[in-house]
Structures are given as structure tokens and as C-alpha cells.
Amino acid sequence: MYIGKINRIFDYDKWLVRAADKEEARDVPIGSFIRVNDSAIGAIVGHIQDVPDDYLANEITGETSKNIFINELGEENAFFKVLGIGELNSENYKIKAPPRLKQEVYLLEDEDIREFHKREGEFSFEYYSDIIDFEKIEPEIIVKILDQLEKAFRDSDETKKLIDALKKHTRRIK
Amino acid sequence: MKNIGVVESSEKNIVCFITEERIARGSFVFYNDSELNRKILCRIKESETIEKIPTEFLTASFESREAAKRVGFDLEDIGKFRVHAKIVGYFDEELNEFINPKVSPISGTPVFEADSSILSQINKKKDGYDNSATIGKIINSDTKVVLDVSDIVSTHLSVLASTGSGKSYTIGVLLEEMLKAKNGASAVVLDPHGEYRTLADIMDKQKLNETGVLEDFTYSDGTLPRVEVFDDEDIKVKVNDLTFNELVSIIDDGNMSSKMRYYLRKTYNNVRGKEFTKEELLDEVMGLENEEGEKLIKSPQHSSSIEGIKWRYSKNILNKKFFQNYTKLNLDELYQPRKISVLDLSDIGELDQQLIASVLLRKTFKARKKTVKNQVKSNEQGLPYPVFTVIEEGHRFTPASGEAKSKNILKKVLSEGRKFGVGVCLVSQRPSKLDSDALSQCMTQITMRLINPVDQNHVKESLESFSKELVDMLPGLSTGEALISGSAINTAVSANIREKITRHGGAGIDDPSSLWKADLEDEEPDIEKTEVEEDNQTDLFS
Numbered sequence A: 001m002y003i004g005k006i007n008r009i010f011d012y013d014k015w016l017v018r019a020a021d022k023e024e025a026r027d028v029p030i031g032s033f034i035r036v037n038d039s040a041i042g043a044i045v046g047h048i049q050d051v052p053d054d055y056l057a058n059e060i061t062g063e064t065s066k067n068i069f070i071n072e073l074g075e076e077n078a079f080f081k082v083l084g085i086g087e088l089n090s091e092n093y094k095i096k097a098p099p100r101l102k103q104e105v106y107l108l109e110d111e112d113i114r115e116f117h118k119r120e121g122e123f124s125f126e127y128y129s130d131i132i133d134f135e136k137i138e139p140e141i142i143v144k145i146l147d148q149l150e151k152a153f154r155d156s157d158e159t160k161k162l163i164d165a166l167k168k169h170t171r172r173i174k
Numbered sequence B: 001m002k003n004i005g006v007v008e009s010s011e012k013n014i015v016c017f018i019t020e021e022r023i024a025r026g027s028f029v030f031y032n033d034s035e036l037n038r039k040i041l042c043r044i045k046e047s048e049t050i051e052k053i054p055t056e057f058l059t060a061s062f063e064s065r066e067a068a069k070r071v072g073f074d075l076e077d078i079g080k081f082r083v084h085a086k087i088v089g090y091f092d093e094e095l096n097e098f099i100n101p102k103v104s105p106i107s108g109t110p111v112f113e114a115d116s117s118i119l120s121q122i123n124k125k126k127d128g129y130d131n132s133a134t135i136g137k138i139i140n141s142d143t144k145v146v147l148d149v150s151d152i153v154s155t156h157l158s159v160l161a162s163t164g165s166g167k168s169y170t171i172g173v174l175l176e177e178m179l180k181a182k183n184g185a186s187a188v189v190l191d192p193h194g195e196y197r198t199l200a201d202i203m204d205k206q207k208l209n210e211t212g213v214l215e216d217f218t219y220s221d222g223t224l225p226r227v228e229v230f231d232d233e234d235i236k237v238k239v240n241d242l243t244f245n246e247l248v249s250i251i252d253d254g255n256m257s258s259k260m261r262y263y264l265r266k267t268y269n270n271v272r273g274k275e276f277t278k279e280e281l282l283d284e285v286m287g288l289e290n291e292e293g294e295k296l297i298k299s300p301q302h303s304s305s306i307e308g309i310k311w312r313y314s315k316n317i318l319n320k321k322f323f324q325n326y327t328k329l330n331l332d333e334l335y336q337p338r339k340i341s342v343l344d345l346s347d348i349g350e351l352d353q354q355l356i357a358s359v360l361l362r363k364t365f366k367a368r369k370k371t372v373k374n375q376v377k378s379n380e381q382g383l384p385y386p387v388f389t390v391i392e393e394g395h396r397f398t399p400a401s402g403e404a405k406s407k408n409i410l411k412k413v414l415s416e417g418r419k420f421g422v423g424v425c426l427v428s429q430r431p432s433k434l435d436s437d438a439l440s441q442c443m444t445q446i447t448m449r450l451i452n453p454v455d456q457n458h459v460k461e462s463l464e465s466f467s468k469e470l471v472d473m474l475p476g477l478s479t480g481e482a483l484i485s486g487s488a489i490n491t492a493v494s495a496n497i498r499e500k501i502t503r504h505g506g507a508g509i510d511d512p513s514s515l516w517k518a519d520l521e522d523e524e525p526d527i528e529k530t531e532v533e534e535d536n537q538t539d540l541f542s
């Protein structure tokens, strides 16, 4: 499912995606896996909504109504914060180069999630230790990624057990 | 020289290094001190893993290592250990001891497995030389552990361990070594359980030959060692050998009056220093009646005192076979070079065992003292060579609390014996019940598995050389493994005691059920047995 376009690159593995549909964006769970075009894979690790700066400035100087609901104004933007994880059909979980701006971003289908997390026919979540060791995201977000994984692997008991162990372990780190 | 790790840090006397090897506690490693240009020996204290697989993955529902790897845990460090080792030092050939380097190694210093060239520095003596006893090997190595027999004989030995850990076995090995041609020792074993008789195997030329050790035991004149076993028929106390206090302790049933003591003292003084029989001593008592005739008639109290002595003496000494006018246990019989005398005390009561020990040690000490000081008179017995006495169940002979007839003389021998070559080996499975002064006089220690914390503490407190590090090793030792420390060796070392040449007499009961059911055998044939027999038969006829 198409969800938007690369809007900003903060770092080789930290990207911002502008949601195509700000209403639908609310329904995309944190932890969901995405792909950029047909190569880079990432996970949604945050959700941002804002109002364009100049618009907001008007509101503030107007002083009268500080508690205006952004939604009501119909001028807000929705963004996804994405953590780059790897590339499809690559040996290891590494980002060689960040994606280009304006590239299209899609939610990854369950089947592709499973494919991406397979190494030598076995479930693999090797990039986990990188995320933890370099403290790339908060443990609670990792748990959300694991929730999505669990969903994708709902038919494999063995993998589910492993994911469960990993979730417990992650919670303990906190 | 095998490099096995690298120093991480060091503090005080402890070096901490990282290795992928599983190194046993008590084994040795070394590093090079480049400034001193010396190899510094270190004894392994403890070792711990650096990393662990997360607890959540330690479950039987999947293969933990594999699973942890799949979710990206770095398993490289999981196979690594952080090892703490105590610095022993470098060996100074001139001083003949290990010297602590006083400076610590820096991080990154390579650590090596100690090879035999450095391990053999632990021994004061060389294998096979005079006054050496090779009783086993340093654990996890092929290097022999060689004790210095001169130290053992002059400054005593303790052998302590929980029951069944191998004390008697180890002493058997030591005695074998002491009998070898290189030593030719003279020793006596006080054997309350009758488990040392099997040492007599050493006189079996054929057996020695079969085991390939005949040469080791053949003296320059072609003879073999001798082992003589004395049992209760032979073990008697000669009344003449008793001191006054011993005499009192034997006949006093707890209500001997001071008058009786007075008269007994008088009697004893009359015969003191002379040869007398037990009957003659009684005659002396009766003689008092004449001597003190008038006084006795006036005072019935006195006369009943003498009656009291007569009665007690007859009951406790005169009519007891244990007390005789002769004894086979003469020093020149017991202590001969190239001979071990085993006193099988298993049929003798505990108090009488103490008495035997007391008399024996006193006579030995006196004879050695006079010999060394050149004071042996023409009618006296000297003992012209050092002797070694093994005392099993040492806590019975010198208990921590309470009295034992042998306690005083044993403590005297332990504290002064070194000057005169009267060596003692104290053995006990309950070190905490052993008098701590006595224990502290044993300058060499063979300590085997010791589980009871009270005993461990007692050992630590009685022996200054026994650090916590060593005590911590005791519960982890297996049967036949010993921690050897003290003066007969250059530094404390864990060893596997070698196999005995002679049979071991102290084994427990292996197969009680076969003994309980022995009489059933005819009536109810054992199924397994019949099968074996049938097999044999088919074998025979095929």
C-alpha cells in the first residue's frame, strides 16, 4: 500500500516520509515495515503532525484563540519517522545509501516481511542488536516493531516463541 | 609456550585476564615481567564468563545459542572468560623461593599456560632424588609433585579432609615413597581402623616386579623394605613405662581420695627409675602397710586408703592383659630403618589407644633427645635416626576440647620434635575437633576435600599460610585431589595423588546387597549368573 513520499533525510538511516493521506496516516501502526521503491526497507518509528510554520505564526499572534484544533484548520501535514533497516535481497541488514527525496514509500506486505526476515531459510532479526547497542530507538518502539513481526509470522509457532522472548528481553532493558 | 590470554587489569596481588580457555581453579599460568625479565607464576583463583545469553533465551523450548544468534546477539564474548589469578611470583634460584614482583602487569600483557619447566619450580626436591616423595601430579599437568621428606620429618605434616576424600590413601602413597630406596625411612603408623596392614604388599617381590617398581624399592644391599603389623595380641603396655600421672589416670575411677594419691605416689617413688613388674608394684603397695604400720593401726582411714589402691590397682592393671611386664613395642623393634611398623589398634579401646600413643611418643622423644644431645647412658636406649609417626584420627589423641592421655606429650613432640627428628603426621576428618596449637605446628599440610564450614574455618585460623583463596578451593576437590601447602613445597599446589602400589585397606563397602544376600545364593540362583554360566558352558563345548 502506498503511504507517501520521502520528504527529508536526516541521516543515512533516518528518514521522514510525508503521508499521502493524513487521515489514513493515523491508521498506520508504529512499528510497521515499509519499503522505498523496490529496495530500502525501514520501520515506522514515529508519527509527526504539524501545521505549516507561517500559518501557525498567524494563529499565535492573533492571541485570541490559542486552543485551535489543528485538524479543524485543514492545513496540517502528517509525517512518518522511519528507521532504515536494510535492503531487499541483500545479504545483511545494512543501508548502503539513503533513499532519494520524493521516492515513493509503501507498506510492506506480510509475505515480504517474512521474506525480509529470513536468512538461510530461518527467521532472523539480526539487526536487533544494532538497534539496541547504538540506542537508535526506544525499547518501547522496538516492542512495537516486534508486534508487527509477530503478526506477520502468526502462523509460525516457533518464530512467535522467539519473538516473544525478544519482547520480554527488550522490556527488561528499559 | 602456549599463549592463552591477555591481562585486562591487575590489582594488588591479583591479575585479571581474558581468555577463551576453560582454566581450572588451582592450575597455573604465567606472564613475562619485561623489566625484571622474569616469568611470573600465578595460581588461578576463579574464572567467570564475560557475557551471557539473555535469560529469556535460556529455555528448553528452543536451542538457546542458535536462537540468540538469529536475533543478532553477539555470541563472540560468550565463549570468553575473565579469570582472576593470584600472583605467586618468580622463582629465585639463589634464595630457592618464589619472590613476589611487587609490581603488577599492565593491561595487554600476554598470559601463558605454565609448562613443566616453570611448574617444576614449585617442588623443593627433584623427582627420584634422596629425601624426595613424589606423591602425584599438579592438576591439569604432567608435572610431578615432589615433597621434601626432610621437611615432613622435621616439621610435621597434617592430612585433613572430610571422610572418604582420600587421606589414608594419600598417606599410603607417602609411606610407599618414604620406603623407596631413595629414602629408606623408619616409620610407625597408629592405625585405629586396621587399614594400613596392606602396606605389607611392599614386601612382595613378585608384585613389585609386575608393577615395574622393584628397582625403586630395592636397597643397595639387595633387600626390600619391611612392613610389620602389630595387633592387639602384640600391643601391650609395660607397667614399668607408665608415668605417675598415667598410673593415676588408669586406676582412678573418679573417687580416689587425696590420701590414696599420696600413698600411690609414695609407692611409685620407691620403684621409680628401676625395672619393676606389675606384681612388684603391688608388693610395694602392700609393703606400705608394714612401713606405716603404727600409723595405720591408729587410723583406719589410712588403712582403707591402701586397701583402696590395692583394689583399684588389681582391677584396672594387674588383672588386665593389656598391662604387662614386657612389651613387643620396643623402640628398637618398632623404629628400624627401611621399615614401617603398623600398630593395628582396631581392637583396643580409645583410652588405651591414647595410652599407647602417649607411652610410645614419650619414649621416642626421650630416646631421640638423648641421642641428639649425646646423653644416652650405657643402660639406656638411644634412637640413632629420625623417625616418623603417623597418627590417624588425630583428634582423638589431641582433641580441641577435653583431655586425652596423649595430648600433652603429642603437643610437646609437635612443638619440639623438629630439633630431634621426631616427625608426626596428624590425620583427621574433623579438623575443628583437633587442638589448634597442635595443628599449627604441622608445617606441611595436605588438605583434601573439606566441606564442613566449621572445619574450613578452623583450618584457616590455625594455619597462617592458609589464605581464603586456598580454603575456597577445598569443597571443590574430588577424591584423590589434594591441596598441598607449607614447608615441603615452594608454593601451595593442587595435586592428583598417584595410584598406590600396595592395595588400599581403607575402602568402604561397595556392594552391600551382595553380602546381605550371600546365603541365598544356593537356594535362589541369580539370573544374571546362570546366564553367564551357560555362556561359559557353550564356550567350553563349542
Ligand SMILES: Nc1ncnc2c1ncn2[C@@H]1O[C@H](COP(=O)(O)OP(=O)(O)OP(=O)(O)O)[C@@H](O)[C@H]1O
Pocket (backbone or CB within 6 Å): B161, B162, B163, B164, B165, B166, B167, B168, B169, B170, B429, B479, B480, B481, B496, B497, B498, B499, B500, B504, B506, B507, B508
Ligand atoms: N589418589 C587416589 N586414587 C584413586 N583412588 C583414591 C585415591 N584417593 C582415594 N581414593 C579412593 O577413595 C576411597 C576413600 O579413600 P580413603 O580411605 O583414603 O579416605 P579417608 O579420607 O581416609 O576416609 P576416612 O576419613 O573414612 O578414613 C578409597 O577407597 C579409594 O578407593
Ligand SMILES: [Mg+2]
Pocket (backbone or CB within 6 Å): B167, B168, B169, B506
Ligand atoms: Mg582413612
